[in-house]
Amino acid sequence: MPGGRRGKWLVLATWLIAVMAFGALAGKLGEVQDTSANAFLPRGAESALVNTELEKFRTDELAPAVVVYSTEGTLDDRVRSEVEADRAAFAKVAAQGEQVSPAVESKDRKALMVVVPLLNDEQAEVADRIEELRGIADAQAPPGLDTQVGGPAASIADAFTVFGHLDGTLMMATGFIVVVLLLLTYRSPVLWLFPALAVAFASVLTQAGTYLFAKYAGLQVDPQSSGVLMVLVFGVGTDYALLLIARYREELHRLEDRHEAMKAALRRSGSAILASAGTVAVGLACLGFADINSSRSMGLVGVIGVAFGFLAMVTILPALLVIAGRWVFWPLVPRHGAAPRASRPIWERVGKSVAARPRRSWIASLAATGALALCALGLDMGLSQTDWFQTKPESVVAQEKLSAHFPSGAADPATIIVKTADADEATRAAQGTKGVVEVTTAARTADGELTQLAAVLAGEPDSEAAKSTVEALREKIDGPVGGTAAQALDKETATARDLKVVVPLVLLVVLLVLVWLLKSLVAPLVLLATVVVSYFAALGASNLIFENVMGYPGVDWTIPLLGFVFLVALGIDYNIFLMHRVKEEAAVHGHDRGVLIGLSSTGGVITSAGLVLAATFAVFAGLPLVAMAQMGFVVCIGILIDTFLVRTVLVPALALDIGPRFWAPGALSKELAAREPKASARAEERELENV
Incomplete structure (x- = not known):
């Protein structure tokens, strides 16, 4: 019994040993996070299949960065010369063996586009390369010329910037809010420490447990579910603590022995806390039946957080409170026999x-x-790609510039995977599809069995027009169609x-x-x-x-x-x-x-x-x-x-x-x-x- 005379010390020792044994694993959760595009796509979707098939085309996966130069007036020779100089510098950043594309001029003669193929390895590395490209493009830009770096590689880099410190930011903000509200609730300079400490114990084992499930049991964890996990542990853990402590305070007025008071509090509130935790856990577990990988991940990861939050609040929290004694409620200490406040x-x-x-x-x-x-x-x-962020990162601004001066899908074409024997027929079918501007052969696998086609769509990558075009392509072509529009x-x-x-x-x-x-x-x-x-x-x-x-x-x-x-x-x-x-x-x-x-x-x-x-x-x-x-x-x-x-x-x-x-x-x-x-x-x- 966590509130018993001997049980309290056994519970405390068990938690301390567990935290010391598994604490190092809590910091490794980021190592098993899935940040690939498929982590946020439905399982079995054509767009996810395309992402998987693309791995066959090259050992080192590529992600294109698109550099956009635009001006309010008409492009002149000085701008074109500057862009050519930048292209030479971009070649040093591009993936080894890959060529930087020639500058493509828009029909309105107000913008130029250069595609730089980058190695898509670690997100931090991609982010560094994007920053290097942005520095090159900005360095010698003449007055009146806007430069932005966008495309899939820049989207990866901007997302990394957003998610990179997400867990730490959420944990600090949530912890601060919980502490302030506990101080206001209890009006005690001491009592708030106990639920906060119990939540801290729970968060360590939650992160360690999630890491182990992801590492050895195939549990999918993405940055979004990882961030929600900590908020959930803080939220539900504090809720259960408030309920238990309130009941414990009542029992301290009724019973002289604090051990008996805690036993009574656990007995009378335990079933409600168990039912509450069970309801939340089972409800979140239902997300395991969702098709979208990120939703399923959030549900299953959340179950782990709720389980450890519940376990901490009915074990280590009662043990800590009983060990400390009545004084933790100071200055409103509950006295035996006195009427409750x-x-x-x-x-x-x-x-x-x-x-x-x-x-x-x-x-x-x-x-x-x-x-x-x-x-x-x-x-x-529905949110378009340009509406994903509250403050638009440069990759989104670049996409807007591209849509204003080029076919909207030029920087992010639809990807079609077909058998090489059917490539010509598939190309003709795609070219004859309404909403397709251009179709080119992007790559072939080393064994020559598969061909990757790039189809530039007239509509913006995640617009309704682009989605309709993808549906039409899927009806005509015997092969999966992917890309941003297909994913949407x-x-x-x-x-x-x-x-x-x-x-x-x-x-x-x-x-x-x-x-x-x-x-x-x-x-x-x-x-x-x-x-x-x-x-x-x-x-x-x-x-x-x-x-x-x-x-x-x-x-x-x-x-x-x-x-x-x-x-x-x-x-x-x-x-x-x-x-x-x-x-x-x-x-x-x-x-x-x-x-x-x-x-x-x-x-x-x-x-x-x-x-x-x-x-x-x-x-x-x-x-x-x-x-x-x-x-x-x-x-x-x-x-x-x-x-x-x-x-x-x-x-x-x-x-x-x-x-x-x-x-x-x-x-x-x-x-x-x-x-x-x-x-x-x-x-x-x-x-x-x-x-």
């Missing part, structure tokens, strides 16, 4: 207000969430499929967990429905912010699915915390009284937990990647709606309006109905009055 008046007033007119309360709150949900109807799905199409198709598969699965498994915990069917269905309402309200509210405040042109395709899974899994937590306490109190005090006591008892801790979790996800809003910022907004807003409206008003009002039947068909429903005939009669009278 009055901290519930606001929640008692809320409960009484809801209980006075429960039906009006839940109808009003449902109307408010419904109004927000309606704002999601105008959601514009495959992501869009896979996202629609994942929503249809994963969403019902998440709802089913969460429902089963609630049925197991509450031994009821009506209550789980009601709770699950309220969380779904909260999700759509969050999506609508986020859409208002995206359009009117942030100015985002659309929403990334992954947001509806990831937002749903995170909000349903995390949002149901607070309903579990609330209803587990309500059920406990209802068995003693009756249904209506149990609802009010449960609300007033858990109001403060659940509000604090909601603020902590919302704040941790709000960290994403400051990241340069629009998709991660959008996910942070949706989850943050959803948790706040769930904390302050759904759990505070909607759920208690529904529980009061339904009455003891809320626990049907479980034994508690029958017991309350038999024990509270007058309460049942009052509920029927209230129902008639409402009608």
Whole structure:
């Protein structure tokens, strides 16, 4: 037992040994991260197959960098001479044995384009080469000439710059926010250290465990899932700590022995924490059935984080608290036999207000969430390549320049892999496809079996026109079609499929967990429905912010699915915390009284937990990647709606309006109905009055 006289020392020793043994592996997580294009593509997609097939064409994979020179006026000989001088310098940076392309002039005579083939090895190396190219292009540029380096290689370099320090930035920002909120919650200069230390223990083993699973069990980890992992551990770990410490404080007032108080706290809150962690873990595990690799990675990696977060909060945290003693709560030390500090008046007033007119309360709150949900109807799905970053990096600016002066797909053509025997026929078919500007033979495998064709598309690489062209090419050509436009199409198709598969699965498994915990069917269905309402309200509210405040042109395709899974899994937590306490109190005090006591008892801790979790996800809003910022907004807003409206008003009002039947068909429903005939009669009278 973590809170026992001997168990506390055994738990502490076990965690210290584990952290010392596996701590070195935590720093190696970056070594197993998959940063390839396929990490963010659907499994089995044609575009992913093309990326795999391209490895057969050359031992050293190449990534082209595209240098764009543009001016408001007409190009003159001085500019052309400068570009030729730059080409000679670019040759020293290009991959060995590869030629820098001649400068291609745009039809409007306002831009020149030079393609430099770079070795695509380590991302840090690619980033260094791109910086070298940018330095060469900028060094001698005459006044009035703009130079940008873009193309796939520059996109890799800019992404590396974004992701390179992502884990550290997220961990520091999240840790700072959690510490500040814990200080405000506990108003103690000491107590906050204990949940923070437990989270630190959990984060070390989480990173080490994720590394081992990735290294030896084939778990895919990408920079995005790695970043979310730490935020998730901090968020859910702190939530569970708040719930346990609140219950421990109550038991310290009731029991003199702190060991017995911790045992009682674990016994009474343990099942709720277990159900909460199980719900989040199982909900995230459902993402394992997604087709998009990054979504699947985020779900499975998240399960590891939740598991270690839960384990730390029910083992090392109780051990540390019991070892330290009551003084950790200073200056508000709970004394045995003393009345608990009055901290519930606001929640008692809320409960009484809801209980006075429960039906009006839940109808009003449902109307408010419904109004927000309606704002999601105008959601514009999809982000173009130029909209991926909150502040446009140079690679995006270069793509915009290319689209303004050249065929939009010139710098990033579609890639077609065919058998060499069919290459001529495939070339003719591609040339005859609407939306294709030019088709060239890019390479052949060493054995001559396969040929790589490059098809320049008229539309921008991830535009609807380019996607339509890719669909037409796939219908005409017997071979996989890849490239940026194909990847965008495959992501869009896979996202629609994942929503249809994963969403019902998440709802089913969460429902089963609630049925197991509450031994009821009506209550789980009601709770699950309220969380779904909260999700759509969050999506609508986020859409208002995206359009009117942030100015985002659309929403990334992954947001509806990831937002749903995170909000349903995390949002149901607070309903579990609330209803587990309500059920406990209802068995003693009756249904209506149990609802009010449960609300007033858990109001403060659940509000604090909601603020902590919302704040941790709000960290994403400051990241340069629009998709991660959008996910942070949706989850943050959803948790706040769930904390302050759904759990505070909607759920208690529904529980009061339904009455003891809320626990049907479980034994508690029958017991309350038999024990509270007058309460049942009052509920029927209230129902008639409402009608």
